[in-house]
Amino acid sequence: MAVSANRLELLQIADAVAREKSIDRMIVIESMQDAIEKAAKTRYGAETNVRAEINPRTGELRLWRLLEVVENVEEFGRQISLPDAKARNEAAKLGDFVTEPLPPIEFGRIAAQSAKQVIVQKVRDAERDRMYEEYVNRIGEIVNGTVKRVEYGNVIVDLGRGEAIIRRDELIPRETYRYGDRVRAYIYDVRREQRGPQIFLSRTHPQFMAKLFMQEVPEIYDGIITIRSIARDPGSRAKIAVTSSDSSIDPVGACVGMRGSRVQAVVGELQGEKIDIIPWTDNIADLVVSALQPADVAKVVLDEQAERIEVVVPDEQLSLAIGRRGQNVRLASQLIGWDIDILTEQEESERRQKEFTERSTLFMQALDVDEMVAQLLASEGFSSVEELAYIDVSEIASIQGFDDETATEIQNRAVEYLAAIQRAHDEERKQLGVEDELYEIAGLSAAMLVALGKEGIKTVEDFAGCASDDLVGWVERKDSEVKRFEGTFKDFPVSREEAEEMILQARLKAGWITEADLAGPAEEAAEGAPA
Numbered sequence: 001m002a003v004s005a006n007r008l009e010l011l012q013i014a015d016a017v018a019r020e021k022s023i024d025r026m027i028v029i030e031s032m033q034d035a036i037e038k039a040a041k042t043r044y045g046a047e048t049n050v051r052a053e054i055n056p057r058t059g060e061l062r063l064w065r066l067l068e069v070v071e072n073v074e075e076f077g078r079q080i081s082l083p084d085a086k087a088r089n090e091a092a093k094l095g096d097f098v099t100e101p102l103p104p105i106e107f108g109r110i111a112a113q114s115a116k117q118v119i120v121q122k123v124r125d126a127e128r129d130r131m132y133e134e135y136v137n138r139i140g141e142i143v144n145g146t147v148k149r150v151e152y153g154n155v156i157v158d159l160g161r162g163e164a165i166i167r168r169d170e171l172i173p174r175e176t177y178r179y180g181d182r183v184r185a186y187i188y189d190v191r192r193e194q195r196g197p198q199i200f201l202s203r204t205h206p207q208f209m210a211k212l213f214m215q216e217v218p219e220i221y222d223g224i225i226t227i228r229s230i231a232r233d234p235g236s237r238a239k240i241a242v243t244s245s246d247s248s249i250d251p252v253g254a255c256v257g258m259r260g261s262r263v264q265a266v267v268g269e270l271q272g273e274k275i276d277i278i279p280w281t282d283n284i285a286d287l288v289v290s291a292l293q294p295a296d297v298a299k300v301v302l303d304e305q306a307e308r309i310e311v312v313v314p315d316e317q318l319s320l321a322i323g324r325r326g327q328n329v330r331l332a333s334q335l336i337g338w339d340i341d342i343l344t345e346q347e348e349s350e351r352r353q354k355e356f357t358e359r360s361t362l363f364m365q366a367l368d369v370d371e372m373v374a375q376l377l378a379s380e381g382f383s384s385v386e387e388l389a390y391i392d393v394s395e396i397a398s399i400q401g402f403d404d405e406t407a408t409e410i411q412n413r414a415v416e417y418l419a420a421i422q423r424a425h426d427e428e429r430k431q432l433g434v435e436d437e438l439y440e441i442a443g444l445s446a447a448m449l450v451a452l453g454k455e456g457i458k459t460v461e462d463f464a465g466c467a468s469d470d471l472v473g474w475v476e477r478k479d480s481e482v483k484r485f486e487g488t489f490k491d492f493p494v495s496r497e498e499a500e501e502m503i504l505q506a507r508l509k510a511g512w513i514t515e516a517d518l519a520g521p522a523e524e525a526a527e528g529a530p531a
Helices: 005-021 025-044 082-088 109-136 206-216 251-256 258-269 284-291 315-322 324-336 345-367 371-379 385-390 393-397 404-432 436-440 446-454 460-464 468-472 496-510 515-528
Strands: 050-054 061-070 079-081 097-102 142-151 154-158 163-166 182-191 198-202 225-233 237-244 274-279 299-303 308-313 339-344 474-478 481-485
Touching: 025 050, 109 182, 142 163, 142 206, 154 182, 163 182, 182 206, 206 225, 206 237, 206 258, 225 251, 225 324, 237 251, 237 284, 237 324, 251 258, 251 274, 258 274, 274 284, 284 299, 284 308, 284 324, 308 315, 308 345, 315 324, 315 339, 324 339, 339 345, 345 371, 345 385, 345 404, 385 404, 393 404, 404 446, 436 446, 436 460, 436 496, 460 496, 468 496, 496 515
Parallel strands: 061 079, 163 198, 237 274, 308 339
Antiparallel strands: 050 061, 061 097, 142 154, 142 182, 154 163, 182 198, 225 237, 299 308, 474 481
């Protein structure tokens, strides 16, 4: 069958639009069909249910009217009675649709304009979907583009098959771009928005540096060297921790390259940002010593529960360890994920003296002893009255100048002091309305019950509804920044595991769970364990 020029032209237009917009040819043909249906309705009436079909091989256009088979016809342009439908098709039944061919129509100016708008809108929607699907799968990649324009400090980048934006706060400080400049950036987000998909680029993201190193260092690309952590002060300084799975390859040397060629390529892209490359280790103390370079570290004290590190440096090294405007210690803290406190040796000595004085004063007041006895206890390492009350009396007696009788008397006074505090806390707990039943949960003291009462937790059911985060607090990390939230037990040495155990006891006591519920997961884990 010969194909008319008009039909060929229809297919050629569909092919051209599909190529230009990089979308599927059938999407363009379907949009043409929708446009023709809309134009046909203006010719045959809006109430008419019109369907159009373009043959994707020949370009032939066919129009039908769809009539729904009903018992009582109310809309003559959309419905047909069952007897009339059976006259056309014996198999017709209620609810079916009967097709009725319609003659070709001539498009007027208004109909053609309307059809054009439908096609343009459908093609634009398809183009947006294609762009979103393409770039949402490329989040985490580096792309190259050309600066199209700069608006209020935000840089609009032409990626070839789409537009992206580098917001002002995602640009390295003091770098400027003009129309036509080439730019490399990291895709960190792609979102669907009313005006189409928005592609967000960044040159300050820590992963931008990681990807640049991956391009410059083949060992990182191959997976032999792994970047464990990155902390950046964009445009100024950065710290990057790397580790190698092959003991014969030095991760720091591989990243630096021959005469610094590899790291200099990254520094050049980042506008001269200085980069410290350190070897990663799971030993936090060793890691913080490396992270604070070039400062020398004299002593490191870890508080694992609070994820806090206390670092002591020589007096002359303090400014070097802290860095300009606190930059060095801030980046080291972000790199490790722990808070870092910097002290000089003199400050640590003064703090120790202060703690010694405070402990001595505490023992003098709590145990009603003279200053010399209190100082002896403090110098032997006792830090609290609780230690004296519950330690073996022989350890107190072993202190030079103490005998068994003195040790026993000191311990008795410690027990009496704690009992008095317990009674005071118990009175306050009762005034707050905290139930006695909470005492049956192992690990809870009167002081803890007072803290719970101040938070409105007064019954076993209240306590059972708590999460471990509510009790011991939690940490949020976002873009290498650490934010801590305190829990109800912030003043008590309670670990997360201990808090979870207390909550489980409360839920058992409240009847929320049973012993069988707890035994089930343990038994399943034991069955699944390898022999």
